[in-house]
Amino acid sequence: MSTQVPQDILDGLTDVPMPRLPSDRAAAEQVQLEGLPLPVYRTGCLIVGSGAAGLRAAVELARRGVQTAIASQSAWGGTSACSGSDKQTIHTAQVAHSGDDLHALAAAIGAGGAMDADTAYVEAVGSVRAMASLQYLGLPLPQDHLGGTLRYQTDHDTVGRATSCGPRTSRLMVRVLADEALRLGVPMMNQTTVLRLIRANGAVQGAVVMRARDRCMANPTGLGLILAPVIVLAAGGPGELYRDSVYPNGCFGVLGLAAEAGLDLVNLTESQFGIGTRREGFPWNLSGTYVQAMPHIYAVDAAGREHNFLADYYPSTQQLAANIFRKGYQWPFHATRMLDFGSSLVDLAIARETAQGRRVFMDFNRNPVGVSGDLPFSVDRLDPDVRAYLAQAGALQALPIDRLRHMNPLSIELYRRYKIDIATAPLEFAVNNQHMNGGIAVDIWGQTVQPGVYAVGEAAGTHGVTRPGGAALNAGQVMGTRAAEHIAATGQARMGTGDLANAPAVLQAVQAVQAVLRPGSALTPAKLRAAVQKRMSEAAGILVDAATVQQALAASRALNAAIRAQGIAVARPSEAARAIQWQQMALASEAVLTALDHYIAAGGGSRGARAVLDPLGDGLPMVTSGPLDEARFRLERPSDRACQIVLRQNGDGFSVTERPNRALDAASRPFFERDWPAWLTGAIYQHNHG
Numbered sequence: 001m002s003t004q005v006p007q008d009i010l011d012g013l014t015d016v017p018m019p020r021l022p023s024d025r026a027a028a029e030q031v032q033l034e035g036l037p038l039p040v041y042r043t044g045c046l047i048v049g050s051g052a053a054g055l056r057a058a059v060e061l062a063r064r065g066v067q068t069a070i071a072s073q074s075a076w077g078g079t080s081a082c083s084g085s086d087k088q089t090i091h092t093a094q095v096a097h098s099g100d101d102l103h104a105l106a107a108a109i110g111a112g113g114a115m116d117a118d119t120a121y122v123e124a125v126g127s128v129r130a131m132a133s134l135q136y137l138g139l140p141l142p143q144d145h146l147g148g149t150l151r152y153q154t155d156h157d158t159v160g161r162a163t164s165c166g167p168r169t170s171r172l173m174v175r176v177l178a179d180e181a182l183r184l185g186v187p188m189m190n191q192t193t194v195l196r197l198i199r200a201n202g203a204v205q206g207a208v209v210m211r212a213r214d215r216c217m218a219n220p221t222g223l224g225l226i227l228a229p230v231i232v233l234a235a236g237g238p239g240e241l242y243r244d245s246v247y248p249n250g251c252f253g254v255l256g257l258a259a260e261a262g263l264d265l266v267n268l269t270e271s272q273f274g275i276g277t278r279r280e281g282f283p284w285n286l287s288g289t290y291v292q293a294m295p296h297i298y299a300v301d302a303a304g305r306e307h308n309f310l311a312d313y314y315p316s317t318q319q320l321a322a323n324i325f326r327k328g329y330q331w332p333f334h335a336t337r338m339l340d341f342g343s344s345l346v347d348l349a350i351a352r353e354t355a356q357g358r359r360v361f362m363d364f365n366r367n368p369v370g371v372s373g374d375l376p377f378s379v380d381r382l383d384p385d386v387r388a389y390l391a392q393a394g395a396l397q398a399l400p401i402d403r404l405r406h407m408n409p410l411s412i413e414l415y416r417r418y419k420i421d422i423a424t425a426p427l428e429f430a431v432n433n434q435h436m437n438g439g440i441a442v443d444i445w446g447q448t449v450q451p452g453v454y455a456v457g458e459a460a461g462t463h464g465v466t467r468p469g470g471a472a473l474n475a476g477q478v479m480g481t482r483a484a485e486h487i488a489a490t491g492q493a494r495m496g497t498g499d500l501a502n503a504p505a506v507l508q509a510v511q512a513v514q515a516v517l518r519p520g521s522a523l524t525p526a527k528l529r530a531a532v533q534k535r536m537s538e539a540a541g542i543l544v545d546a547a548t549v550q551q552a553l554a555a556s557r558a559l560n561a562a563i564r565a566q567g568i569a570v571a572r573p574s575e576a577a578r579a580i581q582w583q584q585m586a587l588a589s590e591a592v593l594t595a596l597d598h599y600i601a602a603g604g605g606s607r608g609a610r611a612v613l614d615p616l617g618d619g620l621p622m623v624t625s626g627p628l629d630e631a632r633f634r635l636e637r638p639s640d641r642a643c644q645i646v647l648r649q650n651g652d653g654f655s656v657t658e659r660p661n662r663a664l665d666a667a668s669r670p671f672f673e674r675d676w677p678a679w680l681t682g683a684i685y686q687h688n689h690g
């Protein structure tokens with residue numbers, strides 16, 4: 001039975017208003033530093049970022065009575081609030097029919113390697129609680145009439161553990177968590193960019209910030225201090241690192257800040273790339289039903305001629321259509337899926353078209369155009385898995401737009417909100433960067449190597465090579481909760497009253513921020529943006545090779561040396577925070593390239609997001625006309641799965657080490673009487689590995 005979903009229900013899941021913030025508090029103290037009157041704020045725990053992960057940590061801390069404040073560059077900005085796919089997914093423990101085996105789920109989370117087994121298990125076990133508590137807060141996850149959660153299969157997931165409230169799942173998560181944080185009275189310092197951590201006496205003491213509301217004649221950039229003995233970095237991923245990106249605008253993350261604070265960065269080689277519409281228009285992933293509806297995909301050259309380029313890659317119409325379909329749940333590019341006419345040939349083909357300057361479109365009013373010499377497309381001639389799925393979904397209509405409308409009407413509504421009507425016009429898209437699997441290194445409680453500093457959400461490098469779709473949102477919820485539990489249980493977050501604002505460490509941190517801003521420098525935020533993004537998209541996208549990465553690394557080191565020597569000029573004081581973020585992004589770019597260079601130079605092969613091109617490689621994609629030598633790539637070395645690449649800032653560069661994945665003793669079973677005392681006494685918080 002198919003039920004027509006009324007427009008007001010579709011609207012409610014698409015337009016998700018955010019709560020009004022109470023008026024922001026003014027600082028109770030001020031200190032005179034560097035000739036500036038700096039406002040000083042104090043709290044027990046400072047959370048940097050108000051995405052789904054930061055808000056989860058805030059709620060869990062406030063519930064435990066820890067004095068907490070959130071500082072956010074943009075309260076309802078960031079990836080959770082502003083991005084999505086056709087259905088944003090949250091990964092859950094449980095499968096449709098028979099419950100789940102948490103060890104099997106942990107194995108699926110870590111299946112791509114370079115993943116700590118204890119963290120994978122923590123995320124698996126924590127998923128049950130994360131999901132139930134989101135439902136308790138009002139997240140409308142879909143159920144059947146018996147109360148079972150509706151689930152489906154997503155990327156790197158073989159048993160259908162994903163669920164979704166529609167295209168705005170993560171925004172809805174932000175809303176329910178924000179409502180709860182505000183109800184609990186957590187102060188939200190909006191338009192407050194955290195720029196540098198302050199460390200003294202071996203521990204974190206707070207952060208230097210720029211805050212729009214504190215800009216004045218005497219302090220034009222709004223520089224200020226937030227003093228706190230505990231900081232949770234929940235600033236999301238480095239979306240601005242790439243030109244070709246499906247992140248919302250203005251996502252910087254804090255990888256550069258973390259490096260400057262002496263934190264370890266891990267797994268920076270691992271990202272996700274896939275097809276979507278770019279952030280210059282409306283950034284959105286084209287996964288799930290967008291591709292399962294099987295639109296016609298074609299390129300247009302400078303002369304306006306159309307090219308049915310996928311026919312050059314797949315020898316039969318049925319294979320061509322099936323691989324468009326499979327992008328639905330094999331969304332991220334994966335090198336080995338270029339073999340055997342797999343679905344990542346679609347990404348490769350699109351990337352090669354755009355590299356030639358052609359524009360690529362999806363047309364929902366045309367079925368895939370067949371391969372010449374083969375039969376035309378027909379819903380009666382589909383691979384068995386494709387046909388079975390569409391038949392079950394009742395989506396065997398003649399045209400892609402009708403199949404899409406039937407399976408997921410919200411997906412059409414969503415683009416209409418941004419004045420793009422995919423029911424009437426083709427949609428331009430490309431292969432884009434969408435997620436950083438690596439990040440700040442943390443233990444099973446979200447603790448970094450610096451006492452008092454935690455990292456959760458996309459800021460933390462807790463994903464291995466292939467995270468299942470939805471695992472990012474789940475990880476943020478689980479680790480946001482665990483970091484809060486750890487902070488509360490260890491009693492570190494007691495707000496200080498001392499005269500720290502005048503300490504030398506504070507002065508040094510303020511000076512370090514000020515030193516970046518230099519009028520008259522030839523470097524500006526716009527120039528840095530152009531240089532960093534071009535380099536990363538062209539040298540560190542889905543296709544990489546040793547020589548190009550090496551050159552890009554050298555260029556990126558030179559850029560950072562120039563920033564150190566010349567600083568960055570801003571046109572107006574309100575640009576100052578962005579300038580520091582670009583300085584830190586240039587550093588993050590060097591870190592990613594350092595890790596990639598290390599990996600490739602040591603013989604590392606293709607895995608996850610990237611194919612390592614190599615004329616001597618054993619991976620050779622076949623296309624319609626035969627082998628595609630240009631895309632010959634190195635296969636992954638199994639030994640690389642067992643370890644992770646760790647970077648730490650060292651002088652003007654980074655030191656690189658490798659460490660084995662943390663293990664989990666799968667044979668050990670909790671035993672109530674033996675283990676209860678550790679819970680009762682808080683001894684569990686002393687365990688920092690599984």
Ligand SMILES: Cc1cc2nc3c(=O)[nH]c(=O)nc-3n(C[C@H](O)[C@H](O)[C@H](O)COP(=O)(O)OP(=O)(O)OC[C@H]3O[C@@H](n4cnc5c(N)ncnc54)[C@H](O)[C@@H]3O)c2cc1C
Nearest residue numbers: 049050051052053073078079080089194236457458470473
């Ligand atoms: C198009 C797209 C689709 C995706 N689909 C899925 C999916 O289906 N399932 C899934 O699990 N994951 C998905 N992801 C990934 C997932 O959405 C993100 O990893 C997750 O939302 C990150 O949440 P977060 O809370 O860590 O960070 P964000 O939600 O990005 O929040 C970061 C916060 O930090 C603030 N901030 C940043 N820097 C600073 C600073 N210096 N000072 C102060 N504040 C700062 C920002 O304003 C923001 O409030 C997708 C990502 C994209 C781009």
